[in-house]
Amino acid sequence: MSRLLPLVAKAATSRRGGRTLVGPVDLRIDGPGITVLIGPNGAGKTSLLNLLHGTARLSGGRIDWACPIDEARHAQAFVFQRPVMLRRSVVDNIAYPLRIRGVPRREALSRAETAAAQVGLAGMLNRDAPRLSGGEQQKLALARALIIAPDVLFLDEPCASLDGRAMREIEQILIQARASGRRLILSTHDMGQARRLGDDVLFLLRGRLHDSGPAAEFFARPRTSRARAFLQGDIVE
């Protein structure tokens, strides 16, 4: 099914200018499902996602996919904490990853229309993407990531600027994506969302993987005092 997984990280570390942003981290992710990545601000969630995705340089340790890295890079997508809009129309933005992969323009556009409709952007296909609202941009970014049917999808706080209804719609799409066999790795500050979506949990604290495991267990019986405190909404440092 998924050619990419398992993803195995061994002592993976990211450093910038002498500072360790995240790591060393050991983890193994396999099969479809949703991994939620939680932790306080500055814990290194974004850094870890970038490291796993390959957009940040590995300063130590290793990260291995089940297939060669070039292949792996093409079967992943990333939704940023702050979405990047190409200075094009909505439909052209969503079609872009397909165009990059050589899909003919007409086919790419018609698939992009379908994808736009799935995230509720059907009415604004020809609007300029940079002029969409924050929430609409977030939805566009999601549609653009999903259009290549990635085996692994990284999402960095995908619902940070969405209202309740939009969040429910997005979560529905994410659940659908999981059902079609994808692995989602998603960071969030919303513990409700983490509980609703998570199959596995990675709890980051100051760049280290403080605790991890199946979500049900983690939320019901956190093993460490810090994890317990974090789930209760206390300030954890």
Next chain:
Amino acid sequence: MVDIWNGVSQAFWLMVTLDSALVEISLRSLRVTFTALLIASCIALPLAAFLAVRRFRWRRGIIALLNALMGLPPVVVGLVLYVILSRSGPLGVLGLLFTPTAMIIAQTVIIVPLIASVAHQSIRELWAEYHDLLISMNVTEGQKIRTLLWDSRRALLTAALAGFGRAIGEVGAIMIVGGNIDHATRVLTTAIALETGKGDFGLALALGFVLIGLAVAVNLSIHWLGRTERGDRW
């Protein structure tokens, strides 16, 4: 004062009657400058994008050089090209001196740094904006450059316009390498210089009006093209 009024009225009549010499010179001007602009854009725009996305050792040096070359005195460009193209020069065998081709080369040399510098500025800004997304999508170098060029096309059009303005109004270099030969290499600017020298203000003024008119018309039409393509500005 009388001279000027005579000149203005003569200019008016030359234009409304589509004087054949005037038309010939104007068309040659346009042909030379548009060709130079086309060639210069084909060199400068990809170069600008390349300089924006690629980190290599000489990058900063090349950018600084381009900026410096923007202020290149056209007369010096003409002189150097003259030496290169003259019969005893390295490219003398091509026999290009005193032909429109030599003038095209001169204008191209003059506007490539200008177009590249202006274009580089805006492409670099766009690249900063797109960087994370395009890296994440694992696009090839070529796709990266094409995406940046396409999405900054408005700014590139402005860069090209600046190049057009500089090229069409340039006189020093093309006078030297073109020679201002009647029916061969005489263009608007060199003709103005000649007629002014002869004291024929009427023709000189008419040519001047046409020159201004052309520059304005080209600017307006390109601006208008950019406007209609998409409802608003970037």
